[in-house]
Amino acid sequence: MGLTQALLRVGAARPHVMIASVPGGTEVRLAAEAELRRRGWPAAPSPADADVLLIAGNVPGELDDPVAEVWRAVPAPRARTQAVSPDEVPAALDRARSLAGDLSRQRAALPVPGDPPDEGEGPQAGGGPGHKNGGPGGMQMPGGMDMAGGMGMAGEMGMAGGLRVASRGEDRDGLKLDQLHVPLGPFLPDWPAGLVVRVTLQGDVIQHATAGFVGVTGEGRPYWYEPWLRAAGERADVGEAARRRTAAYLDSLGRFLAVAGWDLAAVTARRLRDESLANAPEATLGPAVRKFARRVCRSRVLAWATRGLGVLSPAEAVAAGVGGPALRAGGDVCTRYRQWCAEVAEAAAVFADRSPADPGLLEGPRGPLDGRAAPSAGLVAVLPGLLAGAEFAAARLIIASLDPDADELAPAGVGAGHGG
Amino acid sequence: MSAFAAVLVLLAMVLLVAAAIYAAGWLLGVARSPLPVVPFTGGLPPAEHAFSRFHVRWYALAMLFLAFDMEMIFMYPWTLVISAVGPSAVIEMFTFLAVLLAGVAYAWREGALRWA
Numbered sequence: 001m002g003l004t005q006a007l008l009r010v011g012a013a014r015p016h017v018m019i020a021s022v023p024g025g026t027e028v029r030l031a032a033e034a035e036l037r038r039r040g041w042p043a044a045p046s047p048a049d050a051d052v053l054l055i056a057g058n059v060p061g062e063l064d065d066p067v068a069e070v071w072r073a074v075p076a077p078r079a080r081t082q083a084v085s086p087d088e089v090p091a092a093l094d095r096a097r098s099l100a101g102d103l104s105r106q107r108a109a110l111p112v113p114g115d116p117p118d119e120g121e122g123p124q125a126g127g128g129p130g131h132k133n134g135g136p137g138g139m140q141m142p143g144g145m146d147m148a149g150g151m152g153m154a155g156e157m158g159m160a161g162g163l164r165v166a167s168r169g170e171d172r173d174g175l176k177l178d179q180l181h182v183p184l185g186p187f188l189p190d191w192p193a194g195l196v197v198r199v200t201l202q203g204d205v206i207q208h209a210t211a212g213f214v215g216v217t218g219e220g221r222p223y224w225y226e227p228w229l230r231a232a233g234e235r236a237d238v239g240e241a242a243r244r245r246t247a248a249y250l251d252s253l254g255r256f257l258a259v260a261g262w263d264l265a266a267v268t269a270r271r272l273r274d275e276s277l278a279n280a281p282e283a284t285l286g287p288a289v290r291k292f293a294r295r296v297c298r299s300r301v302l303a304w305a306t307r308g309l310g311v312l313s314p315a316e317a318v319a320a321g322v323g324g325p326a327l328r329a330g331g332d333v334c335t336r337y338r339q340w341c342a343e344v345a346e347a348a349a350v351f352a353d354r355s356p357a358d359p360g361l362l363e364g365p366r367g368p369l370d371g372r373a374a375p376s377a378g379l380v381a382v383l384p385g386l387l388a389g390a391e392f393a394a395a396r397l398i399i400a401s402l403d404p405d406a407d408e409l410a411p412a413g414v415g416a417g418h419g420g
Numbered sequence: 421m422s423a424f425a426a427v428l429v430l431l432a433m434v435l436l437v438a439a440a441i442y443a444a445g446w447l448l449g450v451a452r453s454p455l456p457v458v459p460f461t462g463g464l465p466p467a468e469h470a471f472s473r474f475h476v477r478w479y480a481l482a483m484l485f486l487a488f489d490m491e492m493i494f495m496y497p498w499t500l501v502i503s504a505v506g507p508s509a510v511i512e513m514f515t516f517l518a519v520l521l522a523g524v525a526y527a528w529r530e531g532a533l534r535w536a
Contacts (some may be wrong), residue, residue: 047460073455075455
């Protein structure tokens with residue numbers, strides 16, 4: 001008992017934290033990421049690796065089940081905590097750490113068979129649907145055998161691990177192949193909050209995709225657009241708008257680079273993003289941002305890995321209502337991240353500009369927010385077309401290179417109905 | 421100590437270490453039973469088991485792999501006897517390689533290496 005407690009405390013000294021960010025929680029997520037970096041706590045990419053599940057923002061009703069599903073997959077010792085405003089983040093993390101390192105509370109919270117899941121902070125017992133399948137492990141072989149036996153009959157359903165096995169459909173080469181329907185999101189690492197993409201996979205090629213946001217409440221104003229929305233009433237100055245724009249693009253770039261596997265550059269992007277938001281002095285931040293943008297822009301490996309993926313021509317972009325850098329880039333994933341880099345470097349030049357911004361000339365990070373459909377609704381609308389025919393890994397890069405933002409959408413936002 | 425005794429000692433050690441690992445897990449773990457989970461795709465339940473049939477092109481790729489594999493298997497003993505047997509071994513080996521490479525070239529032409 002004493003040894004277990006000691007081991008728990010050692011493990012909890014540096015817990016792996018999975019941040020589940022929900023629409024409207026951008027500011028909390030940024031605070032949480034900055035706080036994790038300050039403390040040196042690693043971010044967990046999946047529930048299996050997580051000790052602490054930090055929910056950033058107010059969970060809308062639509063996302064209750066996905067949050068519960070993620071929590072169910074976190075192995076003990078574990079702690080669940082929530083922050084609905086940036087100031088609550090440090091306290092929430094402290095609470096979670098003390099909970100993750102406390103043996104008696106961990107043991108008390110272990111799931112008891114047949115127990116209904118209890119609500120609130122702290123370890124929770126899982127017991128909902130999908131949990132009592134007995135796990136996918138032991139039954140794989142019988143399912144596979146069934147399927148092999150039933151090869152001749154199209155549309156026959158076998159079972160494996162309590163789940164259906166895939167049925168077949170036409171492939172592009174005229175042969176039939178198993179179709180897997182895989183939902184992606186809403187809580188993946190380096191993934192836009194609230195985005196759900198449902199793909200139909202044959203092998204690793206996406207045959208069909210639908211995309212939409214879930215859990216968009218429309219409460220509060222979109223974080224990245226604050227200076228522009230404010231510029232209409234009280235004047236924001238050019239420098240402030242430039243900082244926010246830089247931070248928005250660096251946030252998108254950080255995600256994109258993390259998905260592309262360039263972790264070091266992703267960390268740099270996020271550090272610069274936080275410094276930009278924290279009003280770091282222009283004399284040091286400006287050159288650092290420009291240097292970073294130049295380095296990413298010049299990388300040949302990254303260009304090779306992304307060239308020709310997700311080509312969005314300007315005409316298609318305009319037709320779908322896409323504005324901002326995705327329209328200005330007018331090309332593949334490679335041109336889109338280079339556009340971000342170029343605009344970040346441009347914005348970094350006017351950090352010190354204190355003149356009032358002209359609302360007529362201002363445009364948010366993802367396009368003009370002019371009362372018509374939000375730019376991110378356009379980005380989501382072009383996703384199915386770009387994803388069809390792409391390989392699975394390329395799909396993540398394409399989504400990261402567009403990086404739609406749920407905060408822009410109104411409750412009855414354009415893309416909201418597709419995913420649910 | 422006979423060779424058989426050494427094998428037995430090794431077997432006993434293997435079993436002992438495995439048992440110790442299980443015991444440590446049982447005694448020190450917070451939860452005594454493993455957590456049954458489904459694959460994580462972001463919080464939505466999977467619709468189907470990920471077990472699915474491969475595209476037929478992977479079988480062509482597997483045949484290609486076999487061609488290279490057989491090459492290697494043949495070459496290991498060949499390197500040991502080449503000096504004793506002389507030029508005839510070299511001729512035999514390269515004839516064999518040519519036959520296999522013809523197969524590879526054929527598969528390549530048929531598009532076995534074409535992706536997506």
